[in-house]
Every structure is written in C-alpha cells, then in structure tokens.
Amino acid sequence: DIQLTQSPSFLSASVGDRVTITCRASQGISSYLAWYQQKPGKAPKLLIYAASTLQSGVPSRFSGSGSGTEFTLTISSLQPEDFATYYCQQLNSYRLTFGGGTKVEIK
Amino acid sequence: EVQLVESGGGLVKPGGSLRLSCAASGFTFSNAWMSWVRQAPGKGLEWVGRIKSKTDGGTTDYAAPVKGRFTISRDDSKNTLYLQMNSLKTEDTAVYYCTAATPTIYYYGMDVWGQGTTVTVSS
Numbered sequence: 001d002i003q004l005t006q007s008p009s010f011l012s013a014s015v016g017d018r019v020t021i022t023c024r025a026s027q028g029i030s031s032y033l034a035w036y037q038q039k040p041g042k043a044p045k046l047l048i049y050a051a052s053t054l055q056s057g058v059p060s061r062f063s064g065s066g067s068g069t070e071f072t073l074t075i076s077s078l079q080p081e082d083f084a085t086y087y088c089q090q091l092n093s094y095r096l097t098f099g100g101g102t103k104v105e106i107k
Numbered sequence: 108e109v110q111l112v113e114s115g116g117g118l119v120k121p122g123g124s125l126r127l128s129c130a131a132s133g134f135t136f137s138n139a140w141m142s143w144v145r146q147a148p149g150k151g152l153e154w155v156g157r158i159k160s161k162t163d164g165g166t167t168d169y170a171a172p173v174k175g176r177f178t179i180s181r182d183d184s185k186n187t188l189y190l191q192m193n194s195l196k197t198e199d200t201a202v203y204y205c206t207a208a209t210p211t212i213y214y215y216g217m218d219v220w221g222q223g224t225t226v227t228v229s230s
Contacts (some may be wrong), residue, residue: 031215032215034215043204043222044144044204046220048216050212055216087152089152091215091216094168095154095168095171096142096157098144101152
C-alpha cells in the first residue's frame with residue numbers, strides 16, 4: 001500500500017499566520033491527492049482535490065500544490081474557524097490511504 | 108440537499124456481525140463511487156473500502172485489515188449503501204463514515220460525507 005507521511009503532526013499557530021502542511025507519498029501518485037479538514041466530533045470535509053483544485057465553497061485562503069510524491073496544503077491567513085485536524089488522502093492506487101493527520105491549534 | 112445518513116451501528120461482541128446502511132439523497136447515487144471510512148477513538152482516518160458505480164463495473168476494493176471479513180454492496184433502486192461486517196474484532200471499534208465521490212472527482216477525492224455511526228466491539 002502507498003504510505004502518506006504528513007508533517008508536522010502538530011502545529012501551533014496564531015490567527016493571521018501563514019500555515020503550510022506537507023504530505024509525502026511513498027511512491028509517485030501523480031495528482032491523485034485530496035485534503036480534508038476535520039473538526040472535533042464532526043465528519044471530515046473536502047477542501048482540495050486533484051492536489052490543487054479548490055472544492056466549491058471552500059475559502060480561497062486554502063490552496064494545494066504538488067505532484068508525484070510531495071504535496072503541500074497552505075492556509076494563507078489562518079482564521080479562528082481553521083483550527084482543526086487536516087488529512088491528506090491518495091487515490092492513485094486501488095487501495096486508498098490517508099496520512100496520519102496534522103492538528104492545527106491556537107498558539 | 109446533498110446528504111448521506113448512516114445507520115446500524117451499535118455494540119457487538121468479538122466474532123459477531125453487524126450491517127451498516129447509508130441512505131443517500133440530493134445527488135445521483137447510481138453514478139457515485141461510494142466508500143466507507145472509519146476512525147477509531149482518538150485516531151486518524153482509515154479507508155475501509157469502496158464500490159464503484161455499476162456503469163464503471165460495480166467493482167469493490169478493500170483495505171487489508173478488513174478484506175475477507177467486510178463486504179460492501181449497493182442498492183441503486185433504494186439509493187442505499189451497505190457494509191456487512193463479519194468476524195468483528197475489538198480493533199474494528201470506530202466511527203464509520205459513508206462517503207461519496209461524484210463523477211467529476213471520482214479519482215481525486217470524496218466530496219460527500221455522512222455524519223458517521225459508531226460501532227463498538229467489546230465483550
């Protein structure tokens with residue numbers, strides 16, 4: 001199975017900060033990567049698909065980039081509602097996998 | 108409104124069976140690729156398995172920990188997805204989410220998620 005490694009696993013930041021989360025794949029996955037946001041007690045929400053396409057309704061401060069084995073999710077100016085856990089997911093192989101998650105907390 | 112509603116969760120003993128259901132509305136269920144994703148208490152997301160649309164062969168794929176024990180099926184006439192779970196283990200304890208990938212993003216993400224149903228495997 002393709003392994004996804006997210007870093008950092010925990011991030012402490014302030015409102016207004018620029019935040020970058022990295023997701024590395026154990027083998028090339030082209031652009032078959034999605035990013036999700038999950039708040040406590042809630043279902044995950046799709047933010048980015050195909051590595052860089054913003055899902056409808058998601059604020060433009062979120063952006064994704066990368067292809068192959070290295071990907072990033074960037075929040076240009078962190079807002080109070082962005083404090084959550086973020087997961088990457090690969091859909092390149094017939095067995096889908098998620099990264100371990102990055103928890104973004106308030107500094 | 109686009110919606111997925113899971114049901115069927117509960118407490119079951121190790122070795123037991125349980126069937127989860129997921130009722131879809133607000134989108135063309137028959138065209139969607141449907142998955143189950145679970146989350147153990149305090150842990151991250153784990154993909155369980157997927158069933159493609161019948162027009163794409165209706166094929167199923169499973170994660171290694173559940174292959175041979177879990178079966179995903181769909182009834183497009185009822186807009187319902189199922190997860191039959193047999194030979195349950197304590198490590199199957201989790202919130203189980205039903206998800207949909209609608210045609211524009213089949214290979215690229217899962218754009219609809221249910222609220223989840225809790226499965227607890229314990230003696």
